[in-house]
Amino acid sequence: MSTVAYITARGLFGRRRVLLLLPLPLLLIGLAAICRAYDVDPGQWGQAVVVGLGLAVVLPVISLIVGTGVLGSEVDDGTIVHILTKPLPRRDIILAKLLVAAGVSAVTAAVPLFVAGLLADSVRFGLALVVGAVAGAIAYSALFLLLSLVTRRPVLLGLAYILVWEGLLGRFVSGTRVLSIEQYVISITDKIAPTGMLDGKVSVPVAIVMSAVFALGGTIYAINRLGSFSVAGETS
Amino acid sequence: MSTVDLQNVSRWYGNVVAVNDISMTLQPGVTGLLGPNGAGKTTVLHMMAGFLAPSRGAVTIDGSPTWRNPGIYRELGLVAEREAVHGFLSAYEFVLACAKMQKLPDPAAATKRALELVEMTSAQDRRIDTFSKGMRQRTRVAAALVHEPKVLLLDEPFNGMDPRQRMHMMELLHTLGDQGHTILFSSHILEEVEQLSGLVQVIVAGRLAASGDYRRIRRLMTNRPHVFAVQSSDDRRLAVALIGEKSVSGIEVEANGLTVRASDYGSFTRALPRIALGEGIRLRKLLPSDESLESVFSYLLEA
Incomplete structure (x- = not known):
């Protein structure tokens, strides 16, 4: 499992795609720092920056880039065959990939969120955002890892989930929030550090249970899909 | 000693039949899988390698089904036609990673042996994406051989190799075949098969057109x-x-x-x-x- 994780991490950081991870966190920290530097009341910018940018864009988009990068790119270029032709339980391969994806996404999103939370409110709020980001990174990564195995266009489908399901429908159709990872993150964070900036639309137990459902369900289904992974011949 | 068995195997994609009721048994030694492009060679190889479920029939290695059975990769090596490799790794790192994933007792020694076998030791520390097509191919063969599998499947292994590399690869496959490995390689070039193997399986339009000694088949052709x-x-x-x-x-x-x-x-x-x-x-x-x-x-x- 460690070798798979090693190759996955090398693959992730060895590609230019990793540079895509930089701008969003920098933007988040930059905006929060500017607001703070000009002494703008956090009540005015906190929600827009922390939720509007941090939780609605930075966390899911980073998870999408990483989550589809750890497996989707190997499926695309065919290098996955070298890992699949080993006597490794498919569970180990998926868990190694998930570990790398969730770990990298969590760190990349949690650090700027912590800084933004700190600047907007307090250390406690920053830490609550870290906990929320870690939970969200795990759930998103499992989802996007699975998308890499069930569709040839995981990035497109992932973006549709983030922008249309969570962003658009989540705002107007209340029922869709039950299946929105962003809402789970908001509820969990708000429970740990209530600030008034976050407005959780789902209850905390629902958020915790549904995060686990996404993480576990996505992982189990991905393991099963990888077990029946087919390679179509170019000349067949 | 291992045998690969196909029993009345068919594979179709929607309405298109790619492989039509093929039965064959591969014994230790080198066998060539010959057929024009699009005949279904790759589909047959992928089913043998556990990367495709047969729509009908059974594909087994020593009695174990290849589909959804990662355990067979202890005894099976595959060199796929698509030459994708983890280009950011050096040849040594790549083969070593394969040895580790095979859970070999001494991965470093196995890696060294495999790279020597394909004459890649001098370039082993270079990144794979700087390699020529032939060098990549040899690296992939080293990775497929690192655990000394009893069965080795190669899809168009000579593509992109220069004559010297081709000769060396043929010698290598001969030696492995003589040692009792079961080796199947596909090719659409008759001369390659003729030089390398006494036994051929000829696939045309998804069906097994001929099977047996190449001399007989060659005579039919000439x-x-x-x-x-x-x-x-x-x-x-x-x-x-x-x-x-x-x-x-x-x-x-x-x-x-x-x-x-x-x-x-x-x-x-x-x-x-x-x-x-x-x-x-x-x-x-x-x-x-x-x-x-x-x-x-x-x-x-x-x-």
């Missing part, structure tokens, strides 16, 4: 009637001279030259220049008009 388009300085006189040649079975005189039917490829191509020279006729064009592999294979299918 004894079939061949059609040539010939142009010369005096077509009519050449036609008269050629009809006396035993290997010629028919001639048509056309406006733009002759269409010659020969019963034996070798004898005719040797006789033609001799006859032309003797008659003082200058040959302008000699074109085998049915030499595409597809026509050779479809002839086999009819035979």
Whole structure:
């Protein structure tokens, strides 16, 4: 499992795609720092920056880039065959990939969120955002890892989930929030550090249970899909 | 010693039948899987390698099904046609990673042995994405051999190799075959199969067209009637001279030259220049008009 994780991490950081991870966190920290530097009341910018940018864009988009990068790119270029032709339980391969994806996404999103939370409110709020980001990174990564195995266009489908399901429908159709990872993150964070900036639309137990459902369900289904992974011949 | 068994295997994609009711057993030694492009060779190899479920029938290695059974990779090595490798790793790192994923007791020693086998030790520390096609291919073979599998499947392994590398790879496969490994390699080039293996399985349009010793199959191929388009300085006189040649079975005189039917490829191509020279006729064009592999294979299918 460690070798798979090693190759996955090398693959992730060895590609230019990793540079895509930089701008969003920098933007988040930059905006929060500017607001703070000009002494703008956090009540005015906190929600827009922390939720509007941090939780609605930075966390899911980073998870999408990483989550589809750890497996989707190997499926695309065919290098996955070298890992699949080993006597490794498919569970180990998926868990190694998930570990790398969730770990990298969590760190990349949690650090700027912590800084933004700190600047907007307090250390406690920053830490609550870290906990929320870690939970969200795990759930998103499992989802996007699975998308890499069930569709040839995981990035497109992932973006549709983030922008249309969570962003658009989540705002107007209340029922869709039950299946929105962003809402789970908001509820969990708000429970740990209530600030008034976050407005959780789902209850905390629902958020915790549904995060686990996404993480576990996505992982189990991905393991099963990888077990029946087919390679179509170019000349067949 | 391992055997690979296909029992009445078919594979279809929607309405398209890629592999149609194929049964074969591969024994230790080298076997060539021959067929024109698109015949279904890769589909057969992928089913053997556990990357495709047969729509009907069973594919087994020593009795164990290959589909959804990662355990078979302890005994199986695959060199796929697609040459994708983790280009950011060096050859050594790549083969070592494969050895570790195989959970070998001494991955470093196995890696060294495999790289020596394919003569890649001098370049082993270079990143794979700086390699030529042939070097990549050898690296992939080293990765497939690192755990000394009993069964080795190679899809078009000689593509992109220069003649020396080709020769070396052939020697390597021969040696492995002689040591009792079961080796199957696919190719659409008859000469490759002829040089490498005594046994061939010929697939045409998804069906097993011929199976067995290549000499018999080669004879079938060379004894079939061949059609040539010939142009010369005096077509009519050449036609008269050629009809006396035993290997010629028919001639048509056309406006733009002759269409010659020969019963034996070798004898005719040797006789033609001799006859032309003797008659003082200058040959302008000699074109085998049915030499595409597809026509050779479809002839086999009819035979």
